[in-house]
Amino acid sequence: MNKQPDMRVKIGSLEMKNPVTVASGTFGYGPEYADLVDLDRLGAITVKGISAEPHIGNNTPRTFETASGMLNAIGLPGPGAAGFCEKYLPFFENYKVPLIVNIWGKTVEDYGRVTELLDAPARVDALEVNVSCPNVKEGGALYGTDVDLFRSVVDEVRSKTDKPIIIKLAPNVADIKRFALAAEECGADAVSIMNSYPAMAINIETRKPELANRTGGLSGPAIKPIAIKLVWEAAQVVNIPIIGMGGIYSSEDALEFIIAGATAVAVGTANFTDPSTALRVIDGIESWLAAKGIAAVDDLVGTVRG
Amino acid sequence: MNKQPDMRVKIGSLEMKNPVTVASGTFGYGPEYADLVDLDRLGAITVKGISAEPHIGNNTPRTFETASGMLNAIGLPGPGAAGFCEKYLPFFENYKVPLIVNIWGKTVEDYGRVTELLDAPARVDALEVNVSCPNVKEGGALYGTDVDLFRSVVDEVRSKTDKPIIIKLAPNVADIKRFALAAEECGADAVSIMNSYPAMAINIETRKPELANRTGGLSGPAIKPIAIKLVWEAAQVVNIPIIGMGGIYSSEDALEFIIAGATAVAVGTANFTDPSTALRVIDGIESWLAAKGIAAVDDLVGTVRG
């Protein structure tokens, strides 16, 4: 009884020793939480979104707290692919944890370029593709909500790397299944669900939006029920693994995602509330599986009943 | 100074003495809260969704609490239009409060029939059209997320009544503006934003969904930032009034919706938390306007800056 459960999962060819990563943008580029969290205990690290060129991001205020959640409109500032490789990849030489780099672009070509730049370094284990970005060429249409644009991005990224690619779906669509299927058809190794939800808050005294960017993305426990539904729906139609996220604060939350259909999960906003969350989630999943006599976390994926 | 502000607003030809109604499904058919709330103080009452024929609704459990919100999948049980008129309209003879009846159907013809049945009684002041329903004829496609089906419903309802019709938009679309504009083009008098957001929770011990219907709608403070964004977006493109709702718990919340672009607001889930919410919201808006020296609540609508 209570044998050590097998916590390993695979995202394409990426092997994670447990199903827990951190959500892009909530864990910096790696070093920031290293004092508080033993990075090598994570299934993988997912770093903040990187584009081909350096990017300045939005003005402040960039975040705002809401009921059981928060808004963010950081605006994807970052050092660019070359800057990231120079500044942060050496740090990861001291760690064994798999490294997932989140990427984005303003044009399809941008996505291709950043993929090429990050395909080269061996330390980059997988790419997560953020498609919740406006396409400057197409007048701001969103890659994540227009299925043709979406395909063009996935095709482009796929054509530029053999590393596992994870497509991070936008939640604000009428039918997530179409996008999950399109990702699978275009050769993606996995999808991740969900990005933060487009939202807004207005200060009634100043009558100005609380974020400099006016709108931002809602994350945290508030959105968990939305994320669970989207994961559950996508899991009905795709065979590629799903990385589930949205308000995970506990191992129970993570197990809910796994039962809904997620092979792995990511801890996001919870890092701000409690940096030990991801480690607690890993331990909690393991002891729950052991207590239930479930041999492997993979056996639990998508086992929702009724 | 501090003159009594003008709280009146108009939704098509419907005159509300203040901008606050209650959200359909959270306030029963009228009598349920009458002991606790002076109904005639409300700008309008909006009752639970009514269909042409009586309907049985979903099995239990029908609701589930989530972080700063709740899921519901009541399944639109109800006495049907004739039953409603017989059982509940006499009650309203004792009140002066405007009565908005929320309607729904499983086919376009259903929408037409319930409209006809509710067009007759003079006590029904306006219809709010719930389009977040699956169309049984079209294999479950949702009226609220398919713009052609959406138009067909609005056209049908419009053709059957001259009473003000308010189209209640589904939030789970990539671009709310298309639906708000379509409603306006089809002759709707107003749109209401938003219905609860499709969502889900799973019990990890039983591995069963927490709702008998598996999925349900997320409401409450959790979704307020989503609702504010949708109201703000729709307000950029339509000239008809918007009734804003989603997590309103205080006059500050209501003012945020009004500044975002809502002419009126509805209090939903908050009725369960505190039945006095709607009255507190009315009083709070009034004294805030007075304190700021704003002459009429209408002057505040859509005055977001920057």
Added chain:
Amino acid sequence: MNQEKTTVLEHRIFQGEYRLLKLSAPAIGPLVQPGQFVHLKIPRLKNAVLRRPFSVFKADAESLSILYKAVGQGTEAMRDIAPGEPVDLLGPLGTGFPMVGQDNIPVLIAGGYGNAALYLQAAALPVKGVAFFGGRTAADILCVEEFEALGWDVRVTTDDGSLGTQGLVTDALDPWLAEQGAGAVELFACGPNAMLKAVGDRAIEKGLTAWLSMDRNMACGVGACLTCVIKRKTETGWEWARCCKDGPVFNAEEILWDE
């Protein structure tokens, strides 16, 4: 039905895992009928949108009290309620127990918080019959002495035999019922669903009247949201009845058990 800002008069461990919360409630207290409940807004639990329903244990002109056990985030947060703190209450809610029928011997059957839910009825009934209390272990059996002081003949069963007879409440009830003449007995029950169903089945079988206080998750508590529905038999089949408004107390004959 009122909404009242009550004040905490007393908050303490009552027995085992049960706590007693006594509130100053001059608007609600005097109106309470046996079997009714209050809907309590948990102070400071800002991520919770729903109130929690609790049977009224005792009530008088100035106050009321409830007995509760921590089973989830809401009831756990209730343990932080401080003396003197304001607590927003809706009540009294629901349709409680009727008077016992003429010449009938009343029998109370309780498990868990059912003892609290039946206390006012036990006090109000003019005739005192037998009260069957069941629970997992001794600590779960509440208020035996209080019911005895009211004049009830209390029979206790526990799953582990730590108090009274070992077994289920029905193990004590059945032999006792077998001794009674048909029609002379009327049952009033509150406890877990399985117990209520067992009681209801026996009543129907024996042609007795049984009043069951049903426990359903609630949202509004006042009949508006249609969350708490149970299937009630009609001539042609069944309809939904609202546990919060049409109940929580139903005649066992009305209930369609199909879950």
Added chain:
Amino acid sequence: MNQEKTTVLEHRIFQGEYRLLKLSAPAIGPLVQPGQFVHLKIPRLKNAVLRRPFSVFKADAESLSILYKAVGQGTEAMRDIAPGEPVDLLGPLGTGFPMVGQDNIPVLIAGGYGNAALYLQAAALPVKGVAFFGGRTAADILCVEEFEALGWDVRVTTDDGSLGTQGLVTDALDPWLAEQGAGAVELFACGPNAMLKAVGDRAIEKGLTAWLSMDRNMACGVGACLTCVIKRKTETGWEWARCCKDGPVFNAEEILWDE
């Protein structure tokens, strides 16, 4: 930087609207440098996902304390923190104040909780110069005697003249600065943005070094989320610097004020 489950040793009104919260923090307390802060998870405020940053007022090998004022839902909920309650803390965080330059006279300038943020620096500086404290009214001026006891020459200004001179802190600072020889003075400031900018402007104008502790809304507090950024001048223009990691203390020369 540590994450520590601290325990509340003391929680009381300090002065006016300010409260003192003293925590047993053996892992964080001994590491604190002047000008650093802690990131506090507010107990029981379950609808809040973000911690709140507070300057460390005092710290020793076993404990640390903060001074705070209720300005919103988070700080209001903090008033419910009970003695003995566990409080989750991250700290010490950020880059604090440097030592005063050789031969410079240190000058402290504080408004609001700035007095708390400057206390450890006031204690650590080997030379004690002049401390300018500004506030709306007398109740906002904290710790005058404590700074005097450390050997500082404290000059108070209040908007309403209820303590010290009437006026802004700069009204007292300017004439004093005018009397000093250039280069002999080094400024350390914490307070509202307008005050910090006024201090920075004066320093740049006069060629003095000024260290400003900046206040920005924060999410992570550790440099990961890029919420708290301010514009820092570079040779070619500016870049974002993180208030929580690269600051909160910045050299006034670095800061690009454009808001």
